[in-house]
Amino acid sequence: MRLTLAEVEHIAELAHLSLGEEEKVRYREQLSAILEYAQQLQELDTDAVSPTATVLPIHSVTRPDNPQPSMGQDDLLSNAPASADGMFRVPVILE
């Protein structure tokens, strides 16, 4: 399965990456190789197998609805590159 350059550009955009022309060509090769490798799985007949929702041997793990203490605002924002008015400050969002 060989990706087109347009597909590489689409994936880069979804990932918020800006790639140079040379990078697009390089990643096209690498991503295609990965997909081709994984494509071997398509040879298996999985008609009788239900889709895997989890690989864990457990299900239905829940907790009761009891509020627990939260982090402090200062603690949370200490990781933020920039903050203002108790909030994360980020580049302007275009909507």
Place this chain on the structure above:
Amino acid sequence: MEYEAVIGLEVHAQLATRSKMFCGCDANVFEAKPNTHTCPVCTGMPGALPVINELAVEYAIMAGLALNCQIAKFTKWDRKNYHYPDLPKGYQISQYDLPLARDGWLTIEVNGYQKRVDIRRAHLEEDTGKSSHAGDHSLVDLNRSGVPLLEVVTEPDLRSAEETYAFLVTLRSILRYLGISTADMEKGAMRCEPNISLRPVGAEEYGRQTEIKNLNSFRAVRAALAYEIDRQTRILESGGRVERVTMGWDEQRGVTIPQRSKETAEDYRYFPEPDLPPLLIGQEWVERVRAQLPELPDARKARFIEHYGLSAYDAGVLVADKETADFYEDAARAYGGKPKTVSNWVSGELFRLAKESGAAGGVTPAGLAELVSLVDRGAISNSTAKEVLAEMYRSGEAAGEIVARRGLAQISDQEVLEAAVVQVLAENPEQVQQYLAGKETIAQWLMGQVMRATRGKANPQVALALLTRQLDARKEQS
């Protein structure tokens, strides 16, 4: 050509759990200090793991049953991937191909006709944070991140702005009866994104649709859809083509405007959430929830008609809001008389007062029952009762106290009224003569004088009887 609108809805309702969907942070974040209801899980710190809030699942089952849905025996979680600053993990935990509930329906009533609206699915997910825009930068508050959301998706069964409005009111009413959401659109606890297209009446195929965002009230939904139907009609009639875009509702200007959006189609790359094992919902759980479901608006309406002898219209008005229905029932029980009388007071005077003040007011069910009883006993007139109710509404004072303090009690005392009647007749000999001469309509004018003499407090029935008796006596003498 005649066109018809085809409308489908995506509705999000915040569930009123105490803690968030996947962590223990307090979920009541309305007007909380920014970023104080947060923890490593709901802010997407590396290594933090989500755990399902069992009550949120139970609430979703309740909603699913109330919407006549099938509840999934096996349901799972999926990641919906996209980048936005208010989504700290870079994905939202949602449900994709195996929603908790599916294939339901709801009956709505619009301008006297009933209609069934099919529900495609209802599933659980987590809310995002909130971003606000401040000039050259944006600010992000993650309090809301992780609050449980119920998403309800309808089939494109709605055909007008009115039907859509009715659907939302009905859905809100059900969520409130269940006690699982405040469903308050103004406060963002319920959000609605309609998609709408037009097609020639009778056509099977759907037209090209637009989606409308930024709707912060039921009225806005109705107004935006009416506008959008009009806009699309004009485009189609002039031979144009509706662009498949997201429109934003501009409340001030009352118009929908295309929102700037990227060229790329939505591509969320859903995949199963590896951090959460699937959820198995046993039949016992579903049946236990079903057994605990409260009486829902439709059933309550039927009971009000049957048990209280109310008209379908009156019952419908009362049950639309759970608190109003509760108030009515408590008042009707406390009153014990004809239930219709209390219904008239609730949907008449009380609604008017609530509309004028926009507040809840200080009238209790027992207080209203007392007031209506005072009217029944003839202690106060109907018009005085309205005045008293307005004061009860403002101050919370009891009807009896207001009547006593302000001296509003109706005069039914025969001696007192007789004296007033005799005095009025003595003061107006000319009119009495006209009456005796055969101009019987003058009795009404004399009655008015009696009411004036008693400053409006005379019991009209008693006073009229006394006046008639006095006049008849004079007639016999003459």
